[in-house]
Amino acid sequence: MKPRHKRFIAIAAALLALGGAVALVLNAFQSNLVFFFSPSQIASKEAPVGRSFRLGGLVQNGSVAREKDGVTVRFAVTDTAHTIQVVYRGILPDLFSEGKGVVAQGKLEPDGVFRAEQVLAKHDENYMPPEAAAALEKAHGGKKQ
Amino acid sequence: MAAINWFKFSSPHSFYPLAGRMMPWFLAASLLLSIVGLYVAFFVAPTDFQQGESYRIIFIHVPAAWMSMFIYLVMAGWAGAGLVFNTRLSGMMARALAPTGAMFTFLALWTGALWGKPTWGTWWVWDARLTSELILLFLYIGFLSLTAAIEDERRADRAGAVLALVGVVNIPIIYFSVVWWNTLHQGASVSLKSAPKMATTMLIGMLLMALAFWMYSIAAALLRVRSIIREREPRAAAEV
DSSP states (O other): OOHHHHHHHHHHHHHHHHHHHHHHHHHHTGGGGOSOBOHHHHHTTOSOSSSOEEEEEEEOTTOOEEOTTSSEEEEEEEOSSOEEEEEEESOOOTTOOTTSEEEEEEEEOTTSEEEEEEEEEEOOSOBOOHHHHHHHHHHTTTOOO | OOOOOGGGGGSHHHHHHHHHHHHHHHHHHHHHHHHHHHHIIIIISOOBTTTBGGGGGHHHHHHHHHHHHHHHHHHHHHHHHHHHHOOHHHHHHHHHHHHHHHHHHHHHHHHHHHHHHHHTSOSOOOOHHHHHHHHHHHHHHHHHHHHHHOSSHHHHHHHHHHHHHHHTTHHHHHHHHHHHSOOSSOOOSSOSSSOOSBOHHHHHHHHHHHHHHHHHHHHHHHHHHHHHHHHHOHHHHHTO
């Protein structure tokens, strides 16, 4: 075996070992790398209790209601299986709308309502002109997504 | 046609004139492609149904993010080749690529922040995609500082190569972060496995910009490697 073959094997083995180690570490930290919890995960008590965390899902259609003071908003976040009620005081991002993705940071109150301190809009990876979006909606029989 | 002896070009002496001849072509291609790409991006591509005009930063953001990851892979490839074959040019190429890679990483992070504020409602979040891309910037900066800190150039190349190879594990983490974990960052719109999830003219604009960034990166790396050869092996550069 030529020296350069030996070096190649040594480097490849080192990289494999390193990759394996990183895979194990990432696997162990899996739960801490989660950016948000879904309503189903909260329902199955996977979310932390008494401490701030992020809730992610879709804003349920027809659930957004503004209170009289003008800054408090109530809405429901759903993953179609479970739904969590959210209350938030503040300015919502432009892309926040019913049926779209949302990530809210805050605490779960004992009464089951999620009190958000920050609300972020999570948009999807689809990009198209408005006419195409309208045509798609029509094709779906006018039902709301 | 006789087979090209590729190993011939692994010596700085023969690569120096070749790089000099190729550089202007890549630079011209990059200029041309960016002009066409930016024209498509601003005047041809339609407005997005959700984000309006603010989505147009995608034409810089996505190609920059692609380049930031791809240049790292190429840099690590050269670094690995340098360790295995012990060729002088490999280390020079790795060091010529690093500043361009760092620049594209910074550009991806910066345009991402500018895009995140109007769409998500925040400049920055510590989700897996954003954090791993920030780590990539630190890897580039680490590579640049480490190689700059060691006086003996050949030793600096080897030390940098080890760092570059170790950092390679970060690339799949960046790429698959949006698949493996819940992130605020959306998934990929363009991938090898499924049809692109964007309008065709938008996609064309983005691919043109990506090609322009490719050409620019090659031109910048060739220009930089020539300076490195001139600095380290003045005779290899002078004899031509």
